[in-house]
Every structure is written in C-alpha cells, then in structure tokens.
Amino acid sequence: MQAFITIRFLDILDILLVAVLLYQLYRFIKGTVAFNIVIGLFSLYLLWLVVRALNMQLLGSIMGQFIGVGVLALIIVFHPEIRKFLVFIGTNYNVNRVLSLDKLFGTNKGKAVGSEQVEILVDACFSLSKSKTGALIVIARNSELLEQINTGEILNAQISSSLLRTIFFKNTPLHDGAVIIKDNIIVAAGCILPLTQRDVDKALGLRHRAAIGITENTDALTIVVSEERGSVSLAIDGELKRRISKEVLIELLEEDLSPPA
Numbered sequence: 001m002q003a004f005i006t007i008r009f010l011d012i013l014d015i016l017l018v019a020v021l022l023y024q025l026y027r028f029i030k031g032t033v034a035f036n037i038v039i040g041l042f043s044l045y046l047l048w049l050v051v052r053a054l055n056m057q058l059l060g061s062i063m064g065q066f067i068g069v070g071v072l073a074l075i076i077v078f079h080p081e082i083r084k085f086l087v088f089i090g091t092n093y094n095v096n097r098v099l100s101l102d103k104l105f106g107t108n109k110g111k112a113v114g115s116e117q118v119e120i121l122v123d124a125c126f127s128l129s130k131s132k133t134g135a136l137i138v139i140a141r142n143s144e145l146l147e148q149i150n151t152g153e154i155l156n157a158q159i160s161s162s163l164l165r166t167i168f169f170k171n172t173p174l175h176d177g178a179v180i181i182k183d184n185i186i187v188a189a190g191c192i193l194p195l196t197q198r199d200v201d202k203a204l205g206l207r208h209r210a211a212i213g214i215t216e217n218t219d220a221l222t223i224v225v226s227e228e229r230g231s232v233s234l235a236i237d238g239e240l241k242r243r244i245s246k247e248v249l250i251e252l253l254e255e256d257l258s259p260p261a
C-alpha cells in the first residue's frame with residue numbers, strides 16, 4: 001500500500017529551518033512593541049481563515065482586501081525591525097563563527113582581550129565603582145562595531161586602569177558615551193551606542209539601555225558602572241547581569257572572551 005504521507009529528509013530540514021527562523025524572530029522582537037503587532041496580525045489571519053471556512057462572504061472579502069495589502073503594510077510598519085534583523089543575521093556571532101574567514105585561513109586572532117588585560121579592566125571598573133563614576137565599556141569580539149567607533153574619538157591606546165579612570169572622570173570631554181575595546185586595544189572613547197527598545201526595568205537609565213542595546217545585535221560584551229549606585233553590571237546577548245562582584249565579572253569575562261573552539 002502506498003504511504004499516505006511521505007516525508008523526505010529535505011522536508012525535515014525545511015521544518016527545522018523555519019523553526020530556527022521563527023525562534024530567532026521571536027527572540028528578536030520579544031519585549032518590543034513589534035511582538036504585540038505580530039500577535040495582532042496573526043490573530044487577524046486566524047480569524048480570516050475561520051471566516052473563509054464558514055463562507056461569510058462580506059466579512060471574508062473585506063478581510064481579504066486587508067490581507068492582500070498586508071505584506072506591503074508589514075514591510076512599511078516593520079521597516080526598522082527588518083533592517084535590524086538582516087543586520088543581525090549578517091553580524092550574529094554564530095554565523096560569523098561558522099563562516100569566519102579568519103578561521104578558514106587559520107588566522108584566528110584568539111582572545112579579544114587577554115587575561116592580563118581582563119584583570120586591568122576589572123580593577124579599573126571596580127575602582128570607578130568605588131568612586132561612583134559612571135562608565136560604559138564595550139568589548140568587541142567578532143563584530144567590528146565600525147558604525148559605533150566612528151561616532152567617537154579614536155584613541156588606539158593600550159588598556160590601562162589610569163587611562164580608563166581618566167576617560168570616565170566626570171566633566172572631561174570624553175566621559176560621555178562608551179569606550180570600545182578591540183583586540184586588546186582601547187580603540188575609541190565617547191562612542192554612541194544604540195539603545196535597547198525593549199521593556200527593561202524602569203530604574204535603568206540610558207547608560208544601561210545603551211549597554212544592553214549594543215549586545216542585542218552584535219556579539220559584543222558591555223561592562224557598565226552605575227554612577228548612581230556604583231554597581232557593576234555586564235550585558236551579553238541583550239541580557240544584563242546586574243550588580244555582579246569582582247570575582248564573577250572576571251569569571252564571566254574569562255569564559256566569554258575565550259576564542260571559539
């Protein structure tokens with residue numbers, strides 16, 4: 001007897017790819033207003049299917065017209081999200097890790113920040129925390145962050161605790177904005193980062209929103225020192241680990257900055 005449904009390997013791959021894409025899309029829009037819009041549109045689509053199944057002509061044709069222009073409307077409404085999503089696909093560290101030219105040609109640069117520099121960095125952060133000096137330090141990994149670097153002042157200086165404390169010293173020209181570190185070098189200071197659009201704790205201000213924002217679409221890590229509370233937090237993959245101790249920060253940095261196996 002002929003099997004009623006035949007499932008090919010490609011069908012399974014197809015379903016898996018759609019599932020991964022939907023999951024990435026969910027992660028991307030979760031907590032944003034786009035999530036509510038998607039739920040609203042999906043409910044409308046389900047309603048339209050029911051209306052069609054019940055053969056309700058008038059309502060069906062009105063909703064059909066609406067759904068007919070739906071794709072165009074979606075592109076217009078979600079223009080910023082679609083742009084961000086495409087950038088995310090292109091710069092996401094997982095994709096970069098798999099397709100990395102460095103890896104292909106065996107020129108992997110190793111750790112973005114060496115163990116010695118991690119210690120200097122952490123010392124500087126806790127010294128800033130003690131004096132309640134606000135700071136925002138981004139460590140770039142595979143993402144180049146050129147767009148953000150270009151908004152600041154290029155320094156290309158060795159990582160040193162005194163330099164970091166000087167940069168963030170209140171009322172100096174470079175204390176506003178973020179420092180970006182790449183390949184063991186302080187590349188730039190006074191950089192402007194994208195703010196997260198997600199619903200975060202209302203107690204978090206712009207510095208913390210910027211720390212989260214840059215890690216949502218890139219594989220960068222961000223250390224943020226609160227000027228108000230003196231607490232130190234670390235943002236990774238759009239999540240903020242708040243009020244962490246010196247030991248935990250060193251541990252997390254060592255773990256996350258290790259080159260991919």
Ligand SMILES: Nc1ncnc2c1ncn2[C@@H]1O[C@H](COP(=O)(O)OP(=O)(O)OP(=O)(O)O)[C@@H](O)[C@H]1O
Pocket residue numbers: 134135136175176177178191192193194195203204205206207208209210225226227228229
């Ligand atoms: N988009 C941005 N990119 C980089 N730095 C930013 C950005 N927006 C704000 N900042 C920095 O954050 C500072 C303002 O921080 P704000 O007090 O709003 O944040 P916060 O999260 O409450 O931090 P704190 O706990 O230190 O007060 C600004 O002076 C500026 O240095």
